[in-house]
Amino acid sequence: MHIREIPWLEPVDAADRLKPLGGLSFLDSAMRHDQLGRYSYVAADPFGTLAVRDGVASWNNQPLDIGPLEALSRYLELYRLEDRADLPPFHGGAIGYFSYEFGRLLEDLPEPLKQSQGDVPDAIWSFYDVVLAFDHLRQQVWLVSSGLPELAGEKRAVRAGERARMALSALESPPPTQSSLRPRIARKVWQSNFEREAYMQAVAKVVEYILDGDIFQANIAQRFIADLPENYPVWSFYKALRQRNAATFAAYIEHDDLVIASSSPERFLSVRGRDVQTRPIKGTVPRSADPDIDQRNAETLLASEKDRAENLMIVDLMRNDLSRVCNPHSVLTPVLCGLESYASVHHLVSVVTGRLAEERSLPDLIRAAFPGGSITGAPKLRAMEIITEIEKVARGIYCGSIGFFGFNGHMDTNIAIRTVLFQGGKAVFQAGGGITALSDPAAEYQETLDKAVRIFDVFDMAGDVGS
Secondary structure, three states, rough: OOEEEOOOOOHHHHHHHHHHOOOEEEEEEOOOOOOOOOEEEEEOOOEEEEEEEOEEEEEOOOOOOOOOHHHHHHHHHHHOOOOOOOOOOOOOEEEEEEEEHHHHHHHHOOOOEEEEOOOOOEEEEEEEEEEEEEEEEEEEEEEEEOOOOOOOOOHHHHHHHHHHHHHHHHHHHEEEOOOOOEEOOOOHHOOOOOOHHHHHHHHHHHHHHHHHHOOOOEEEEEEEEEEOOOOHHHHHHHHHHHHHHHOOOOEEEEEEEEEEEEEEEOEEEEEEEEOOEEOOEEEEEEEEOOOOHHHHHHHHHOOOOOHHHHEEEHHHHHHHHHHOEEEOOEEEHHHHHHEOOOOOEEEEEEEEEEEEEEOHHHHHHHHHHHOOOOOOOHHHHHHHHHHHHHEEOOOOOOEEEEEEEEEOEEEEOOOOOOOOEEOOOEEEEEEEEEEOOOOOOOHHHHHHHHHHHHHHHHOOOOOOOOO
């Protein structure tokens, strides 16, 4: 394996230079944090792609005779690398996503009346042999080239060197010249699958289900969609989004004509060695430019009976999910309803940890816990049935998961909220909230807009493509 520390540059600048290679993946800790936002990763030009469409897995466009998670296990094991504790956790492996609909491959669930906008595969995982790994805390960056998919020693060493030189050449080149403007897409252009009254009626319907004893809560979202101007500069949009709505688990993923721009604040699952962590978010209030009002909003959230109850229910769900694949008595809750603050909102966040059993794999963990309970509800399966009934439209990327599976056995993934899908000349994103027996329909509708406001703002800003 070829490993080289190179002079510090910002991850977004590195992504600018590697983007022309194609297949760019950028796992972006745009909001710096000593733990949650410590690392970023940039990779391009993957040597292989595992895609899942209609439940069928394919490797480099060739259908496989095994299930999607079995296929993921096969290729992660085939290309397994020794972990390097002196490097950031990810130094080669798969970067990509599971869509929300991937959950229908794991459980018997009804199909939505309408599919998501465009041709959105159930999952795409691109396998990278060259990765730039950034440690923001130490201000260090490494170029790691594994030489995969070559497995033989000499051939692999030669490829590792060649691919490292290719990446260095791209990094030393000036960024592509871009001079056109990013046009505005005004708020009034966006169409939702819910008008205000219809969303409030949906909330009331979920409350009925709760009072009837069907569920304890369910997460209901509205979807926004808009036509894009021709040749809309999506990369420029993402660079503006990461400045306007910086998040610890942001991501930019390119695959053919599908592009994902995510500014998610929520971790779904991470694994370091055998240590598992999930960080469900439940409870949201808007930020204020007035420090006194902002502080009062945060204190109100911390004292909210409704939000704390919602968070505790999801903690119980996630503890149950992790217990299916973790060692007995290893599942703990070190943080319960802690406050985290982001650009436009405050959140209540809990932390659940566990120790993955030796006989269990990373795909086993996905099978046990996907999709995340914070964006479904409890009990999970019945909540997902109700979500399908009420939303009617497939969620696609929204509330799925984006992140990495390392060849060294590490993993980190987000919950794909605050996430925009670009495809077929359209942009799509969703915003939702958890509904409980204490929910006020008008307040729940406003919460979806509070969560969406920064995305709307970025689309409504004109700007230079290079900004």
